[in-house]
Amino acid sequence: MISNFSLLSLLQLASPALPVGAYSYSEGLEMLVEQGIIDNAETLQNWIEWELQEGAISLDAAVMVRGLTEAQAGNWGKVKEWNHWSSATRETEELRQQSWQMGNALLRLLIALWPLEDRVEVTSLSEGECNFAIAFGIAASYWQIPPDVALLGYLQSWACNFIGAGVKLIPLGQTAGQQLLFNLQPKLVTAVQTILRVEDDDLSSCTWGLSLASMQHETQYSRLFRS
Structure with a gap:
């Protein structure tokens, strides 16, 4: 169960309108579209x-x-350890800078929203480079959002931003974008169930396609997105 307050907080946190700059990144999609891999x-x-x-x-x-x-x-x-671990998994400078920029932007927002007595640890994190995943988790913890629900919101937010970039770049119509997001619902639910079962020692990913697209995007002749 999730309280109405926590649900509203999650909707705010996962909203594309959250001022963290997610809309300015394509995560290599712009290069993939130019190469015809995604069309x-x-x-x-x-x-x-x-x-x-x-x-x-x-x-x-x-x-x-x-x-x-x-x-x-x-x-x-441990929060700081996972933050450093997350930074170390970035295979390109562009992906690392994206995560840091969005994470630090979210921390600044949280500091502005939270009472003074609740800001101490968050303020110390904001003095360095905080990854977006960590900042999102901190916010979900403070607003008492259950991990499984927070995870679903996190993945939904990512999918919305990625599809939004695809709508602009391919291009797709808005209805096609919404249909795609609707089609992904079973995959998002399955991903939540899988991710919650993963042990620390089993954390891994296969990201060479994303990494190559990200590196090539840095020197792409004409770009709409930062990365």
């Missing part, structure tokens, strides 16, 4: 489904859950 709704859906199963987003989501549970238990040392 319609079907190929976009295939890419998203693979990412949910084996890609970087599944790893980020698992880290988000660990950040949430450790923050909930007051283990801020």
Whole structure:
């Protein structure tokens, strides 16, 4: 069960309107579209489904859950360890900078929203580089959002932003984008169940396609997105 307050907080946290700059990133999609690897709704859906199963987003989501549970238990040392671990898994500078920029933006927002006495540990994290997954987990912990529900919101938010980039780049119509998001619902639910069962020693991902697209995107001739 989730309270009305926690549900509203999750909707705010997972909203595309959250001012963290997610809309400015395509996570390599812009290069994939230019190369013709992704050129319609079907190929976009295939890419998203693979990412949910084996890609970087599944790893980020698992880290988000660990950040949430450790923050909930007051283990801020472990929260920082997972933050460093998450930074070390980034295979390109662009993906690392995206995660840090969005994470630090979310921390600044949380500091502005939370009472002074609740800001101490969050403020210390904001003095460095915080990954978005960790910042999201901290927010979910503070707003008492259950891990499974927070995880579903995290993946839904990612899918919305990725599809939004696809709608602009391929391009797709808005209805096609919404149909794609609707089609992904079973995959999102399955991904939540899988990620929650993964042990620390089994955390892994297969991200070479994303990494190559990200590296090539840095020097793409014409770009709409930052990465």
